[in-house]
Amino acid sequence: MPSESSDLPAANGSADPRTDEQLLGDYRTGDSPALRVLIERHQADLLRFLTRLLGSRAAAEDAFQDTFLQIHISADTFDTSRRFRPWLFTIAANKARDQLRKNSRQRAVTLSAPVGAAGSDRTQSFVDLLEIDVPSPDAALDQEELSRQVQAAIDKLSPTLQEILLLAYFQKLSYAQIADDLDIPLGTVKSRLHAAVASFARNWDIVQRAEKTGLNEDRAGDSA
Amino acid sequence: MIEHDAHSHDPVLDARDAEALEALIDASYDVGAVPADLRDRARRVGELLNLVGIAHHDSGDAASDDALVAATVLAVDRQASSRASHADPGLCSFDADALDALAFAGFDATRVPLALRERAGRHADVAALLTATAVAQESSSALVDRTLATVQVEVDRSDSAMQFDGRRGPGFAWREIISVAAMVLIAASVVLPITSQARHMGQTAACSSNLASAAAGFGQYMNDFNDRLPVATAGFGSRVAPIGSWWNVGKPAESNAANLYHLVPTGYASLESLACPGNADAQTVPISPDARDFASLRAVSFSYRLPTRSMRFAAPEGSDVLLADRSPVILAAATGQPVDPFADSPNHNARGQHVLMGDGSVDWIRRATLENGDNIWLPRTIEVQVRRVAAAHGITLEGRELADEEDDVFLGP
Numbered sequence: 001m002p003s004e005s006s007d008l009p010a011a012n013g014s015a016d017p018r019t020d021e022q023l024l025g026d027y028r029t030g031d032s033p034a035l036r037v038l039i040e041r042h043q044a045d046l047l048r049f050l051t052r053l054l055g056s057r058a059a060a061e062d063a064f065q066d067t068f069l070q071i072h073i074s075a076d077t078f079d080t081s082r083r084f085r086p087w088l089f090t091i092a093a094n095k096a097r098d099q100l101r102k103n104s105r106q107r108a109v110t111l112s113a114p115v116g117a118a119g120s121d122r123t124q125s126f127v128d129l130l131e132i133d134v135p136s137p138d139a140a141l142d143q144e145e146l147s148r149q150v151q152a153a154i155d156k157l158s159p160t161l162q163e164i165l166l167l168a169y170f171q172k173l174s175y176a177q178i179a180d181d182l183d184i185p186l187g188t189v190k191s192r193l194h195a196a197v198a199s200f201a202r203n204w205d206i207v208q209r210a211e212k213t214g215l216n217e218d219r220a221g222d223s224a
Numbered sequence: 225m226i227e228h229d230a231h232s233h234d235p236v237l238d239a240r241d242a243e244a245l246e247a248l249i250d251a252s253y254d255v256g257a258v259p260a261d262l263r264d265r266a267r268r269v270g271e272l273l274n275l276v277g278i279a280h281h282d283s284g285d286a287a288s289d290d291a292l293v294a295a296t297v298l299a300v301d302r303q304a305s306s307r308a309s310h311a312d313p314g315l316c317s318f319d320a321d322a323l324d325a326l327a328f329a330g331f332d333a334t335r336v337p338l339a340l341r342e343r344a345g346r347h348a349d350v351a352a353l354l355t356a357t358a359v360a361q362e363s364s365s366a367l368v369d370r371t372l373a374t375v376q377v378e379v380d381r382s383d384s385a386m387q388f389d390g391r392r393g394p395g396f397a398w399r400e401i402i403s404v405a406a407m408v409l410i411a412a413s414v415v416l417p418i419t420s421q422a423r424h425m426g427q428t429a430a431c432s433s434n435l436a437s438a439a440a441g442f443g444q445y446m447n448d449f450n451d452r453l454p455v456a457t458a459g460f461g462s463r464v465a466p467i468g469s470w471w472n473v474g475k476p477a478e479s480n481a482a483n484l485y486h487l488v489p490t491g492y493a494s495l496e497s498l499a500c501p502g503n504a505d506a507q508t509v510p511i512s513p514d515a516r517d518f519a520s521l522r523a524v525s526f527s528y529r530l531p532t533r534s535m536r537f538a539a540p541e542g543s544d545v546l547l548a549d550r551s552p553v554i555l556a557a558a559t560g561q562p563v564d565p566f567a568d569s570p571n572h573n574a575r576g577q578h579v580l581m582g583d584g585s586v587d588w589i590r591r592a593t594l595e596n597g598d599n600i601w602l603p604r605t606i607e608v609q610v611r612r613v614a615a616a617h618g619i620t621l622e623g624r625e626l627a628d629e630e631d632d633v634f635l636g637p
Binding site for chain 1: 312313314315316318319320323324327328330331342343346347349350351352353354355357358359364367368370371372374375378379
């Protein structure tokens with residue numbers, strides 16, 4: 001699916017009838033208010049993307065501002081025959097990566113993990129999504145609680161898997177387009193996204209089970 | 225635990241594991257001889273050493289032991305990375321096919337072939353979980369405003385950089401200013417006000433000469449202190465630990481005026497030279513021999529440059545404004561009155577204001593906005609707000625705002 005912004009203006013954020021690409025073109029030629037329309041139009045999605053990627057609202061807001069500053073600085077280099085939204089999210093992912101690097105929030109490996117000889121644990125497990133309890137979007141759930149659980153499942157992924165998972169889902173791009181944006185082979189996109197979805201689903205399942213166990217323990221504690 | 229150093233790609237052990245490894249080396253790799261509280265960790269470290277093929281030996285050489293620690297950490301990290309990549313699960317073949325089909329259909333599950341649609345729908349649910357679950361405080365018009373202000377600062381910066389480069393001149397040397405300041409002071413003292421207009425002119429001239437004298441003090445101070453501007457208060461107005469408003473004149477730990485006053489007890493300027501005749505409340509005598517600040521906000525005649533949040537002043541260049549006739553904005557804001565950011569100093573009946581430039585020259589400007597668009601009474605972020613909302617909402621200053629950049633002229637008492 002092409003970005004919803006290329007053919008039609010996004011439904012949220014602004015009633016301005018112009019597409020994202022038209023707005024950026026107008027901004028380049030001196031229509032300053034067009035930038036506000038773009039920011040408002042993509043604010044919710046981009047902030048959600050960055051919060052999920054960085055794990056903190058404050059860090060996401062910093063990256064959000066850096067992203068639009070970069071949009072301003074690079075506006076003249078944007079090819080308006082291409083879609084704006086993937087460009088925006090790719091810039092945002094770069095800004096998030098910069099921030100993670102700056103804050104040195106790197107993957108940590110604990111020595112207490114099970115230790116086995118190299119190559120002894122090469123059996124890959126497979127995830128079947130039908131066996132995992134994923135709530136449908138219209139399920140009436142506590143949003144705050146749901147958000148915390150989603151973040152907990154994402155935080156367990158490696159930065160590489162986090163990035164491809166979020167970019168793919170937020171940008172809604174084909175593998176070829178993702179490969180182009182991230183400058184990695186198409187096969188890598190495919191295998192990495194498969195691993196990312198499977199890992200997220202497994203983590204989600206673990207978080208759900210832990211929540212249920214915690215709840216049961218709480219109830220047992222209450223009844224005791 | 226292995227952590228990655230911020231400035232290096234090499235991993236490092238966390239403190240507890242490093243302690244266990246060192247204890248193990250000290251105990252000649254005898255886990256039983258390691259202190260009890262580190263024994264479990266030491267045992268794991270020992271297992272890892274075996275695993276990655278690092279031979280145990282007791283070198284008795286600290287450098288060699290350090291190398292062993294580094295080699296161990298790197299080898300363990302590689303082993304752990306390899307283990308992690310193998311640990312990533314895959315999708316079962318149905319889910320993998322459904323995901324490929326969904327991506328091909330632009331993540332629109334209704335366009336996926338029927339046989340895979342149920343599983344594609346499950347993928348769409350996972351996608352919705354990630355993309356549609358709300359995050360805290362989702363909508364924020366303040367964030368939009370802050371983002372636009374950030375962009376505006378960049379616009380202003382690039383605009384001013386272009387103008388600045390075009391008008392930068394050689395300026396005057398401080399030494400020349402010091403030598404002529406005394407002559408200017410004498411010349412100004414012979415002006416006798418006869419009419420009201422003549423009185424204003426006299427006050428303006430006397431003010432100018434006083435500023436020129438203050439400029440001499442500035443020059444001497446900077447010669448003696450490695451081109452640094454006078455600063456007496458460290459950390460005032462910090463956003464991290466604000467201790468009060470910098471317009472709290474009379475409290476030297478908080479007051480920006482105390483930075484200017486610093487020239488008086490250190491002998492670089494007199495209080496007379498820091499007084500404008502247009503200020504009826506101007507202070508010309510210290511309130512006590514050990515005073516470190518002016519007596520009150522109204523006693524201050526000139527507004528002095530405020531530092532950035534990181535408490536830095538730019539090394540003054542010729543075109544920098546260091547000091548000006550007192551700010552009408554701060555006088556109003558400090559007393560809770562509405563602020564007019566384009567007002568001129570009350571020192572000269574709002575006709576304009578003197579400014580002491582970084583090259584030691586004293587200029588008269590008729591507007592509070594410099595050629596590069598910088599309003600001398602406001603920090604840059606508030607200038608951006610002014611442009612947008614001044615007419616509708618007015619402006620609020622708290623006396624804790626600081627200059628946004630080193631090249632942002634922002635003056636306070």
